Amino acid sequence: MKILKILMILGLTLALTESCNEEEFLEEEAFDFLSPENSYTTPELIDGAIATLHQNVREMLFERNDFSFIFQYTADYAYDAIAPTHELNSWADQILPENRRVREMWSFHYEIIFNANAILGRIGDIEYTSETQRNAQIAEAKYFRAWAYRGLGIVFGGVPITLNEVQEPKRDYVRASRIEVWNQVIKDLEEAVIDLPNVGEVEDGRITKGVAYHLLAEMYIITGDYNAAIAAATEVIDNLGYSLMTERFGTRVDEPGDVYWDLFRRGNQNRSTGNTESIWVSQYEYLTPGGGGADNLPRFLMPLYWQLKDDDGVDLFTGPNDNFGGRGIGWWAPSQYWLDLWEGSNGDMRNSEYNIIRDIRANNPESRYFGELIVESGAIDNFRDPFDRWWNLIVAKGAPIGNFPDEFIEDPETGLTTNFANSTHRDRYLVRLPDTYLLRAEAHLLNGDQTSAAADINVVRNRVNADPVSAAEVDIDYILDERARELFNEELRLLTLMRMDKIVERVRMFDPMHNGQFASNGINDHQNLWPIPNTEIERNTEAVLEQNPGY
Secondary structure (H helix, E strand, O other), rough: OOHHHHHHHHHHHHHHOOOOOOOHOOOOOOOOOOHHHOOOOHHHHHHHHHHHHHHHHHHHHHHOOOHHHHHHHHHEEEEEEOOOOOOOHHHHHHHHOHHHHHHHHHHHHHHHHHHEEEEEHEEEEEEOOHHHHHHHHHHHHHHHHHHHHHHHHHHHOOOOOOOOOOOOOOOOOOOOOHHHHHHHHHHHHHHHHHHHOOOOOOOOOOOOOOHHHHHHHHHHHHHHHHHHHHHHHHHHHHHHOOOOOEEEEEEEEOOOOHHHOOOOOOOOHHHHHHOOOOEEOOOOOOOOOOOOOOOOHHHHHHHHHHOOOOOOOOOOOOOOOOHHHOOOOOEEEEOHHHHOOOOOOOOOHHHHOOOEEEOOOOOOOOOOHHHHHHHOOOOOOOOOOOOOOOOOOHHHHHHOOOOOHHEEEOOOOOOOOOOOOOOOOOEEEEHHHHHHHHHHHHHHHHHHHHHHHHHHEEEHHHHOOOOOHHHHOOHHHHHHHHHHHHHOOOOOHHHHHHHOOOHHHHHHHHOOOOOOOOOOOOOOOOHHHHOOOHHHHOOOOOOOOOOOOOO
C-alpha cells in the first residue's frame, strides 16, 4: 500500500509538471458550492433564485427582529415603548449617516436589486423549452427590482441605478435623480405586468399581475399621473378576480369572531384557502427548512402584561398566555392617535372585542385580583408603566390568539405558554385588496374627485359595518386615518408617510416620543429623506456620492 501511494503521488507530480497549462489549471470551476456560474444554468435554478428574492423581502420585513419594525414604530400610529432614548425614538439624534438602521435600510434593498440583476443578466443564456416560462421569470425578477428601487427612492430620494450584475468591486457610483428612479421603477413594472401570471395560475405567494398593478397605482400617484393610477387600481379591483371577504371563513370559523378576525388567523391568508382579497402574501412554512424564521411580531407588539403586579407586589399572571398573545415584551405600542381613531366607532368590526382587546383577567390565584379584569378593577392603577409598555391593549391581528402551536403550550388548561411563544406562525400579508381601494381613493382625491374617493373608502368601511364617510369629509388625512384603521401593522407606514411628504408633520403631531407626551427630542424639517449611509460615501472613492441636505 505504501509503494502504491508513492507511485500515485509520483504519477500526479509528473502529470502536473509535464502537461499542465498553468492558466487552465488556475482557473476555478465550482462544483461543490453555489456560485453565479452554476446557480443560474436551468429554469429550475432560476426559479430557486427567484425564491431567494421572496426570502429577501420576507427576512427584511418580518425576520430581521428590531429592524423589521422600523416601518411601524418610527411613524405616527405606533412608537417604541421602551424608553425615549431607545433605538430610533429620536429622529433628530438617531437618523444619521452613521446609524446602523440607516445602513441596513440601504443594504437590504440593494441586496434584492443585486440578486434580481444576477437573474436578469444570466437568464438569456439558459435553454428553455417554454419562452412563456422564461418571460414570466424575467417579469418576476423585474418586479422585485422595481419594489426595491421604490423603497430606496422613497427613503433616500435619488440613488444609484444599477441594472446589470455587479461582478467586481465598483467605487464610482453616482446618484440618479429621484424622477429617474421613479421612471425605472415604472418601466420595470410596465414590462413585468405583461408577462406575469394571473392569480390562481401559480402557487400562493408568487408575484402576479395584481401585485404589479397595485404597485403601479402607487407609483403613478407618486409621479402625479392620477388617471393612470386610477386605471391600474381599477384593473386589480374589477378585472383580476379579487373581492373583499364578507362572510366568516377559514380555520376557526366555528369560534366566536368576525370576518376581519378570520383574515388574521393561522391558515387563512392565501387564495388556495378561499381568501379572495389577498393579493400578495409572504409564505411562512412552520417547521419546514427554508420556510422562514420566527417573525417575532407578538414578541414586539404584545404588551409585557405577564410581568404586571398588583398593589401588593404579587404577579397578576402566572406567565405568558396563549389567550393574550403569548410572550410579548412591549417593544412598541399603538399611539394615542391610533387609539383615538376608534372613538365613536363602536359598530366598526375592526374595533370589536375580538380584534382589539382592551382588558384581560388576572389568572394568578395568588393575587387578590384573581379572575378580575385588570383595567376595570383598578389592579394596575398604581403599576409604574410610564410609556405603556406593560399594558396598552392587545391587537389581535398581531398574534395567534388562542392558537399557538402545541409545542409552545406549557399548560393547555390555563393557556400558559413557554417563553418562545412570540411568533405569528402564519403567512403575512404584503398587499390586501382594501389597500388597493384606498390607493384608488387617494388618486381620486388628488384628481379632484372627492365623491369617487368617498365611494372607494366606503367599500372598505361597509365590509366592517362602519358608518359611511361623506365626500366632504375626505381629505388626505382622512385617507391616512382609514389606512391606519384597516392596515395597522400591514402597510409599511413609514414609506406611506414619506411618499406623501407627511412624515415630519405627523411624527411631530402623533408620536409621543416626539410631541412632548413622553419626550420631545424632535424630528428635523429635512428628515422626510434619510441620509445616505456614510459607509457608502466613504467606500465610493472614484466618484462623489452626494449626501442629502441637512446631514
